[in-house]
Amino acid sequence: MKAQSLMAAAFASTLIVSGSVSAQDRSDWPESFTVGTASQGGTYFAYGSGWANFVAENLGVSGGAEITGGPMQNMALVHTGDLKFGLTTLGPARESIDGNSPLAPGMKMDNVCAMFPMYQTPFSVTALADSGIESISDIPDGAKIGFGPAGSTSDTYFPKMMDTLGVEYERRNGSWADLGTQLQDGLIDVVAFAAGIPIPAVSQLEVQTDVNIIGLTDAEAEKIINSFPVSEFIIPASTYKSLEEDSRVVSMWNFSIANCDVSEDFVYEMTKLTMENNDKMVGIHKAAKSSVPENYSKNNVLPWHPGAARWFNENGFKIEDSQIK
The missing domain is CATH 3.40.190.10 (Periplasmic binding protein-like II)
Incomplete structure (x- = not known):
């Protein structure tokens, strides 16, 4: 009886949200x-x-x-x-x-x-705190940068953005979770994320190690906005414990x-x-x-x-x- 009551309550809750959906003709709805x-x-x-x-x-x-x-x-x-x-x-x-x-x-x-x-999808860069990379200009020539899955938004646009900013790098692809692990293990130097915030992989990294979440300078942001279909975006400091102040980046809807x-x-x-x-x-x-x-x-x-x-x-x-x- 208790199980039946729970099922009835759940069904009633569903009806509250979905309204009169159940009364409609669903003949052309997918199964x-x-x-x-x-x-x-x-x-x-x-x-x-x-x-x-x-x-x-x-x-x-x-x-x-x-x-x-x-x-x-x-x-x-x-x-x-x-x-x-x-x-x-x-x-x-x-x-x-x-x-x-x-x-x-x-x-x-x-x-x-x-x-x-x-x-909006912010384009943001994350590095380990002990790497010494605190800005885009700190990324050393030949750095191994993870750009996410092949063909993703990040992989499509972030390499071009890095080119525009004069960064020389070796390109790496993989899932965000895998790239986060590679960053922590020192196999890559930077992860260039394009994902809604908070990014689960970044939040997980923060639990395990100290990271730098890197924003753009005024000049860098202006150069990217003038070159790509993006707009300025501010990552609030409250998004990640690693941020001490708001971080300026760019984003896409x-x-x-x-x-x-x-x-x-x-x-x-x-x-x-x-x-x-x-x-x-x-x-x-x-x-x-x-x-x-x-x-x-x-x-x-x-x-x-x-x-x-x-x-x-x-x-x-x-x-x-x-x-x-």
Whole structure:
């Protein structure tokens, strides 16, 4: 009887969040769904797997996350329909739509639609405190720098940023968790992270050793902003115990994406659930503080999914017909 009561309470809780979803016609809804994320140890995996579970629990559809190579690969997987949902950054999204993805040169990935804004991805550098590296200019020639998984946002843009800043380096790739371990073991000198904050791998490093989280000078930030599709971003000192003051870096926006052919009603309900329950999303990951409707305007790259656009338009956030797939 106790177990039955617990199940009933859980079901009632689900109905409170999902409202009248269960009364709708679900004939065109998928039986299950998978969200393309990125490597373990990064924000995409934590955010994406938590969001998938949140949707599954409240909409009554089996769902989960899949580890991928990150934004660029997610664009390809969602475009082809191998995955129906994913997470991407607007820079890699633009390159993929234009047919400039290194994963499929010449293929214009135009069957990918935006669902909702996630958060900004700061580009930040971490080194061990005993390395003596406290600024970009301190990075020695030939330093081994980990840029994340091959094809990720960091791997796509951070090497070019380092080139722009005159840094000479040896390139290394791997999951964020693996690169964090390599940094701690002295196998690499620097990790160039591009992930929502706090980055799980950095938080884990702080527990085990002393690290320097390196920002940009005024001149460095200006040079990068003038050369890449990024904007200035401030990492609050409260984000990491290693920071004694706010750190200036640059960032790029992330959006959740769906294959444009996925059920309009299903995407509508996913968007509604996410946008109307920000407290639950922040409970999944602190970066979701930016996962609010007002940030829909940050999307200047992807067409909107009709289901997502319907929710935004119903709630006073105007998306023109020309912006909808």
